[in-house]
Amino acid sequence: MEHSLEVAMEAFWPVLRAGLTITLPLSLISFAIALVIAIITALVKLSHFKLLRAIFSIYVWIFRGTPLLVQLFIAFYGLPYAGIELDPWTAAIITFALNTGAYSSESIRASILAIPKGQWEAAESLGMSYGQVLLRVIAPQTFRISLPPITNDFIDLVKGTSLAASITIAEMTMIGQQITAVTYEPLAIYSLVALIYLAFCSILTYFQSRLEKAASKYV
Numbered sequence: 001m002e003h004s005l006e007v008a009m010e011a012f013w014p015v016l017r018a019g020l021t022i023t024l025p026l027s028l029i030s031f032a033i034a035l036v037i038a039i040i041t042a043l044v045k046l047s048h049f050k051l052l053r054a055i056f057s058i059y060v061w062i063f064r065g066t067p068l069l070v071q072l073f074i075a076f077y078g079l080p081y082a083g084i085e086l087d088p089w090t091a092a093i094i095t096f097a098l099n100t101g102a103y104s105s106e107s108i109r110a111s112i113l114a115i116p117k118g119q120w121e122a123a124e125s126l127g128m129s130y131g132q133v134l135l136r137v138i139a140p141q142t143f144r145i146s147l148p149p150i151t152n153d154f155i156d157l158v159k160g161t162s163l164a165a166s167i168t169i170a171e172m173t174m175i176g177q178q179i180t181a182v183t184y185e186p187l188a189i190y191s192l193v194a195l196i197y198l199a200f201c202s203i204l205t206y207f208q209s210r211l212e213k214a215a216s217k218y219v
Helices: 002-045 050-063 068-082 088-113 119-125 131-167 171-182 187-217
Strands: none
Touching: 002 050, 002 131, 002 171, 002 187, 050 088, 050 119, 068 088, 068 131, 068 187, 119 131, 131 171, 131 187, 171 187
């Protein structure tokens, strides 16, 4: 037991460093792109353009209906056979962004649909254009309604980045695997990795609750 504790203490900084320099940046970059994808997808699926709606609906269907790990394998290991070679970071960012964007788009779309049509009609009666109604009336309410599921998607993404180890990205899980291969202490090392993920997600959950309170302050 003492040896396991010593091994875990020695591994703490390498694992945490991987979390701070790889896991969190990978999550933030992917999520920023995912939000753009999600907003565009939600708006397209609510539009009157049938062909575009069909295309984006198929995208959401595919990425919500297939495992994230398989998507990573296709992007990194499969696409080279089609003449498209991506480095690990690019493959991971594209896959995580598309996957999270598919889930978040449904949250945003549902939030927009939750706003009474009367508000659209009232804003349009004041002479606002479609874009003005979206930005001034719909977007603020959509942000507040969709905030909880969207932030949950980000927390899920942080945990999901552990799968990036499968395409050679040295994030926390891979560092844990490497240390375990040397120390033969899987329980201690993987428990440490789990605790650091738990710490990250707990901090994010705290900020999520603060953000939700701030967003609903004037409701």
